[in-house]
Amino acid sequence: MNRPQSRSIHSKRSANTDLRGSADMARSAKQRYDHYIALAREKALAGDCIEAENYYQHAEHYFRSAAALAPSAQKVDQPQ
Structure with missing residues (x-):
């Protein structure tokens, strides 16, 4: 039986992530690192x-x- 091909959840999630989301993910990764x-x-x-x-x-x-x-997080945090 052939299963329909679909994009993975991870590719959809990364495609929809904006710079603010990247900053939040970087902050979360840093917190988990410390933990x-x-x-x-x-x-x-x-x-x-x-x-x-x-x-x-x-x-x-x-x-x-x-x-x-971090590079995408720095773009968000820098004043304009």
Whole structure:
């Protein structure tokens, strides 16, 4: 049985994102980065290096996401 081809939800979402939405996503990614860094440090201090590494990897993902979104966020935040 052939299924109809449709665009994914992610492509629709990114196509409709304006600069203000990018700034909000960058801010959210930064908050998630901070959250996972805090969790990783807590686990590292408790001696659970495996769980700490897991949280550091999550934090790295959000760090990269925030960095990728930062140029569009700066366009919105700059005064005209």
